[in-house]
Amino acid sequence: MSADARSAAIDHADPLIIPGSTHHVGLAIRGELKLYFADGETLDCDDVQGMSAVRSSDEVGTTADGRPTLVVTRLMTHFHSNVTGLLIQQNPSRPNLGRLTGIAPGGPETLLPADVTFDQYLILALRGRLYVNTDPLVMEAAGITTFPPVGTTFLSKGATVFYDLADLPGGITQRDPGDAVPRLALASQSVCGSHLTHHIDMPVMDG
């Protein structure tokens, strides 16, 4: 059975597939990733593509108003823009944690439709320099109806500033930028949709 056929066999709209799931998908992000520089230059990177995986916790909690919620983790290898040369990687010293929360009250069976948010800590490589963020780049999607949320619009909340790694004595592990001045900022203010280019499910091996 091919990966595509197996993917088609899974009902991605079934909320019960979410707890404890692992989905490795190739994502093609389209839309605006915009970089801002100190001198006023802006750089549009609208051809960013890359690999991403989403893992979800198998523990489903409940919010104060009775909605099901669980922790999700996004794993990125790299995203790349051919046109601008921008390379985006996950900062390996910090997890990209997020949360998926069902819109309706109930148990795991109401995990969809849901609101999803991810806090992303990244390393940007551009023009020979490396940049990291200490505030999370928050990506949000409202009312997703399938999982993983392929084809869903994710928006970043405002913009996020990045520091030149050379300005941070603690390197990629530094949490507080101290007196360092941000060197660029990244915002994704328009559609950041994605589509599934391939899907590999990871069956649990017994014994």
Added chain:
Amino acid sequence: MRTDPREAPALIVRAARIGAVLVLALLRAVTDVRGLVAGVPPAALLGDRLAWACERLGPAFIKIGQLLSTRVDIAPPAACRALARLRDHVPPLAVPVAARALPAHLAARVSGPLTPVAAGAVACVYHGRLLDGREIAVKVRRPGIARLIARDLALFRHGARLLQRLPGLRGAPLADVAGQLGEALLAQLDFLGEARALGRLRANLRDQAAVRVPGVLEEFCRPDVLVMEYVPGLESSGRGPDRKEAVVAALRAVYHMLFVDGFVHCDLHPGNLHPMPDGSVVIVDAGFSRQLTDSGRRAFAAFFYRMTRGEGAGCAEVVLSTVLGGRDGHDARGFRADMDELVRAAGGSRIGEFDLVSFAVRLFAIQRRHGFYADPQFVFPILSLIVMEGTLREACPDVEFQTEALPFVLRGLMRRGEESTDP
């Protein structure tokens, strides 16, 4: 300031008149049964009567009333709105009188008569032409006005200090407020200072293609005469199909001032902001401008950055880093919690949906409630936005103000300039 004994009788007469008009205004406010029955807020009634008093007390009070109308951090918004109706409705200085005020080397190079184009309580503006053909705008300070205003300001400050001793007003920073308003007013009388401010704004905004600040002809300027290039069409500005475009250009210019340069025109009311028919905007009258310190500029940019991310706690930390110490019993934890709630509740990213005055009033109230005093470095940027809020709401209510601000906020965060203490 020491008073010349020879002026004492005139000062006493003037003080008596000021006192009588203010008492009459107060009596009219508290006895306005019709207004109270109609549900007009007491602060609005008081503001309305205060405006009435200012009109009767002359240019210093009109200007102070205008300045006070922008200070929602110290006066109730309803009173500020009432005071905002104060405008200078005065006839221009006669042309021969204005012509006599011109420096000789300018008068010798003016071709033909001056034509009045605007008149205010403090100064009048005339259109003229130089012998070389250049058209100029000449702003002439009314003769004797500086002395009159200095006298009224001295009385104003004395009055504020006396009021501060009354039960119920003890501890209120009336003298500080009077000092700030007086300082702003005196700055508007110094046309050489305004010439420098216009020059700085023009240089700072040179890359904003849709924004125009008239050039100054420095060689002809004096403390009481300001000579600028003449911009035709200002008298009939404000109309045209590209009005919205022009006002958005003005908003971007203000964001540039606030976040990137830190040199801010604090008085961009409709009379100083001229949307032109071609979608450009002309900014004039930079007499009330402020240079933020570099740390103040960056703090304001950081506050806005945290706002755009919906991070109330982050906003609280920025404000706490700028407040002028706390009085005894200040409560940083309570301040953080209230700020978090304020930022969460601040709905609407479009200009028409976000009530800046209400947000600012609550912000300043939260500071006071928890025992903190706002740093003027943080107050003036907010006030400068409030002054132009009416124009923005009317011309471009659907514009996303945070989206427009973002490029300037980010540049401001990424820029570290010289630390300046120049006021």
